[in-house]
Amino acid sequence: MTERHIPETDVEKVSYLRAGHSLRSWLLTTDHKRIAILYLYAVTFFFFIGGAAAALVRIELLTPGGDFLTNEGYNRTFTLHGVIMVWFFLIPSIPNTFGNFLIPLMIGARDLAFPRLNLLSWYIYLLGGTLTLYVLVAGGVDTGWTFYTPLSSMFANGNVVAATVAIFIAGFSSILTGLNFIVTIHTLRAPGMTWGRLPLFVWSHYATSLILVLATPILAITLALIAAERLFGIGIFDPSLGGDPLLYQHLFWFYSHPAVYIMVLPALGVVSELVAAAARKPVFGYWFVAFSSIAIAIIGFLVWGHHMFVSGQSMYASAVFSFLSLAVAVPSGIKVYNWTATLYKGHISLDPPFLFAMSFIGLFVFGGLTGLILAMLAIDVHVHDTYFVVAHFHYIMVGGTVSAFFGALHFWWPKITGREYIMVWGRLTAIFIFLGFNLTFFPQYLLGYLGMPRRYHIYDPSFQVLHVMSSLGASLLGVAYVLPFTYLFYSLRYGKPSPPNPWGVTGLEWTTPSPPPKQNFDQIPVVTTGPYDYPVEMEDRR
Amino acid sequence: MARAQILQAILIWVLLLILLSLTVGASFLPLGRMNPVVSMGIALIKASLIFWFYMQLKKERGLVRLAALGAGAWLLILFLLVSSDVVTRGSF
C-alpha cells in the first residue's frame, strides 16, 4: 500500500467528530452520533469478553471428559457467555449504535427527543456492564442465563444477586433507549416525512422500541424477586411454601421471547435497507414489510410458552402456544419473500454489505425454520434443552443479527467515519464468517437430535467428532470476527475520503456530508418523495 | 383558578371515596367467585376516573391516550395466557 496518510478534508474539519477533542466533550456529549460511537466501543468490548467465554466453552468441549474446566468452572463460563452476549452485546448492538446514529438522520431531525436521557442510558448501561465485570472477577454465577428458580433463588452459590442487579440496571438503559426512539419517531419527523415515507430501518426500530418498553420491566421485577428471596428470605418462588416453580418461568419468558425479537428486528430493518441499496430498487411490498415488523412485535408477546412445553405446563396451553408460534413466523416469512422479490429485475452489486445481507438471509431463514421445528410439540419434547436449541438460537442470533451488524458496519462506515475501506477485504470477511459459522453450528443440530443435552461439558464419547468440528469452526469464527477491525481501522488513516453518497442510494442520511456535521442538517429538509425513490433507468422504461 | 375546575376535582374525589367504601363493603358480602371481579372492576373505575380527570387525559391527543392504556392491555395478555396454563393444568 503505497498511499501515504491522507490529511483531513475540509468536510471532516466541520464534522461531528471534530466538534471538540477533549475527553469531556466525548464523555458528556448529548450528540446522538457521538453516543452511538460510545456504544460501538462498549458493545465491541463486551463482544470480545463474551467471545472469550465462548472460546473457553469450545475448548472444553473438545474432549468428552471435563479436562480443561471444572464442573463449576464450565457452568459459570457458559452462564457469563450467555448473560454478556445477550444483555451487553446483542440487545444494544444494532439499536444503540446504528439506531442512535441513523434514526434522527433518516427522519430529518437534529437529534433524539431527549438527548440528555440518551447519554444517561449509556451511563446506566456502563454501570450494569461494570457490575457484570465485577461478577466475572468475583467468580461468576452458576445459574445459566435463564436463572431458573428454585436453583437461582435457593441452591446456587454464585454471585446471583450481583448478576440480577447488573441485568436489572442494564434493563433500564434499554427501556430509556426504547422510550427515546418512540417519542423521536412520533414527534420529530421532518415536514413531509409521513409514516409511509419512513425507511424500513426506522419501522423496525419503532417495533423494537415497543417491545423494549413493554417487556423489559417484567424482567426487572422478576430478577428483583430472585434478589429479594436471596437477600431478605421473601420466598415467592419457594416450592416448599406452595410456590409454583412455573410462575418464574412464565414471567421470565414473557420477557425473554419478546427479547429475542428485540435482538432480530433491528437486523431485519438493516437487511431491508441493504437489499434495497444493493438492488437499487424500492423494497417489494413496502407496507407489508413495514407492518410485518409491528406484527412480529405484537404476536411475539403471545408465544413465550413454547419454551415450557416439557416444564409441566398444561398440555392445552402448550398447544395454544405452539399454534401462536407458527403465526409469529408468518411476518418473518413475508419479509424474506419480499426481499427476494426486491432483487428481481434489480441492479445488484455484490458489495460487502450485500454479501453480509445474503448470509443473513440464508442463516436467518435456516435458524427461523428450525425454530418452527422446535415449535412442533412432539419434536420439542425430544430436542428441548439439547444442542438443537443451541444451534437454532445461534443461527438466528449470531448468523442473523451479528451478520446484519457487520453488514450495517460496512454499509454506513463511510457515513460514520468519512472514510472508505478496501472492499475486497469486506467480501472476504463476509464469506469467511459464513463458512466458519456453518462449520461451528451446523454440527450442533446433529448433536441435538442425537440427544446431547445443553450445559453439559462431560458427554458421551460418540459425540466427540461433531464437537471437534464445532470447536474448529469456532476458532475460524474467532479469527473472522477480528478481521474487520483491521481494514476498517486502517481506513481511518489511509481510506479514501467518502463523498456524501458513496453507494448512490436513497435516504436522508445520504444527503448529509460524510461524516455529517454536529447539527445534521443546515436546515430541516422537506420530504416530497416516497422511500427508495430510485429513478427507473432508461432501458427499464422501454 | 376557575371555581368550576376546583368543584369538579372535589366531586371526583368524593366519587372516589364512595367507590372505596363500595369495594370495602362488597368484600363483606358472600360473593364467592364474583368477589375478585367486583373488587377489580371498582378499582378499574377509580383508576379511569383519575386517568381521565386528574391526569388530564381528557385534553391529550389520541396518541398519548394510547400510551397511557397500552401497558394495561399488555398486562391482560400476560394474565390471560398464564391463567390459561394454571387453570387447565390439573387435567392432564
Added chain:
Amino acid sequence: MTQGSPVHEPYTEASQQHEANMLGMFIFLGTEIMLFGGLFAAIMVYRIEHREQLIEASKRLYLWIGTANTVILLTSSLLVALAVQASRAGSRRVGATLLVASACMGVGFLGLKGIEYAKEWQEGLLPLTGVRHAFSGPVQELFMGLYLAATGLHAVHLTIGIALMVGLSWRVGRGSLRLPQKALTVELCGLYWHLVDIIWIFLFPALYLVR
C-alpha cells in the same frame, strides 16, 4: 396549553415539545405499570392455586389501616390535581402549599404503613430472615411474601414521589420555577404521583380484599 414555555433543541415549536414530553412521561408510566404487572400476575396465580388459604391469609391483614391509607392517597391525588391547576393559573403560594400538603399526606401514608409493618413484625407475620415467624401455614408465608414485596416496592415509589413533591414545592414557593411558563414540570410530577396512587388502588383490593 402553557404559552411561552421556552422551546429548546431539537424541537422547532412548542406543541411538538409538549406532546413529546407528555408522550415520554406516559410511556414511562406504562413501564411502571408493567413493573407492578409482574407482581399482580404472581398474586393472580396464587389466588387461583391456593384460593382458600389466601382468603384466610388476607383476613389476617389490618383492613382498617389499608382503607385509611387508601383514603389518604386518594385525598393526596386531589391535592396534587388542584396544585397542577394552581400552577397553570400561575398562583405560586397556593400551588406550593398544595404540593407540601400532598407530600405530608404521603408521609402520613408511610407512617401508617410503618405502624402496620411493626404490628405484623410483632405477630411474626413478616417472612424476613432473622425475624420471628409465626405463620399458621406455609401458604400464609407465601402470601405475606407477596404482600411485603408489593407494598414495599409501592412504598419505595411513594418515597420518590414525596421527594419530588417536596423539591417541587420548594422551587415553586421560592419562585425559581417560573409559573405558569414552567407549569409542565408540576404537571409531569403530578402524573407520577397519580400513578403511584393508581397502583395502590389496584394493590389494596388485590391484597386486603381477597374474599
Added chain:
Amino acid sequence: MRSDLPLWPDQASAHASAVDILLYGFTGLIFALSVPVFILIIVFAVRYRRGRKVNRRHQVNRNALLEVSWSVIPFLLILCFFFWSAWLFFDLKHPPASALEIDVVAKRWMWKFQHPGGQGEIDELHVPVGEPVKLTMISQDVIHSLYMPALRLKQDVLPGRYTTMWFQADKPGIYRLTCAEFCGTNHSLMGGHFVVMAQQDYARWLQESGVDQTLAAQGETLFRTYGCSGCHSPAATVHAPSLDGLYGRPVALQGGETIIADEQYIRDSILLPQQQMAAGYPSIMPTFKNVLGEDDLTKIVAYIKSLKATQWREHP
C-alpha cells in the same frame, strides 16, 4: 454403545419412529419453503448484476395477492404438521391404565427409581419390553428433567408437584438416560442407563434384586410408625376420614368443589393438610412437611393407593 460417528439416534419405541417420520416430513416442507429463496437470490444476483444488459422492463413493486398467498399458503401447510404433532403430544399425556407404575425421585445429581415390588435402583432403570410403563416423578430440590433420547422423551421433574411420563419400549437394549434441565454443579454427571429386557429376563431381574416387602407393604409400616393409623383406622377415636378406596374417588372439599383424589391430592393432604380440607372434618391433621422425605411419601402414597374400598384387612 457405538462410539463411532452416529448421525441418527436409536429408535427404541413406536413413538420414537413416529417422531422421526414427523421430522422427515416437516423438514421436507421446510426445504420446499426455503430452498427456492436461496436459489432465487443467487440467480437474481447473477442475472440482474449491475451493469449487465438484461430485460428489466416494468418492475413491479407490490402485489398484495402474491404477498398474501405466500404467507397464508405456507402457514396452512405448516398447520397440518401442527395437528399431527399435537396429536402425538396429546397421546404422550394419556398413559394407559394398565401401565407398570414406577416412582422416580430426582435428587441433586442422581435418579432413584422405585418398582412396585419394592426394588429400588440408582441411575439405572430396568423395564420389560413391549409393556407400557408409567413414571410418576418428583424432585427433592431443584427442577430436573428425565431425558430418554432413544424414546424421544423428556419431562421436567418439579419440586412439590408430581409429573408423569409414559412409554412402551419395543427394542431390547441398553440406552442412555440423562438430566436435561440445568440443576447445578454436577448436572453433566446426573445420568445413567435404562435397560429394556425381555419379559422373563425382567421377571428374573426382579427376583434377583432381593427385596422382601413390596412398596405398599413398606408404606404400611411407615403408616403405623408415623401415627397415621392413630387417626385413620376404624378403631380410631378421632373423627378422620377412612382412606379405604380413596385413590381415584371424588372427594368433596370444604371450599365446596369436589376433586378426584390422585397421587398429588394424597401427597398434598399429608404435607399441606389445611390446603384442601375434606368437607366435614376438623383441621386437626398435623403437617408432615420436613418429617417425611420423598421416598417415604412415595411408599405411603403407594400403600394408600393399595387400600381397596370398604374392607379393612391387615394385608391388602
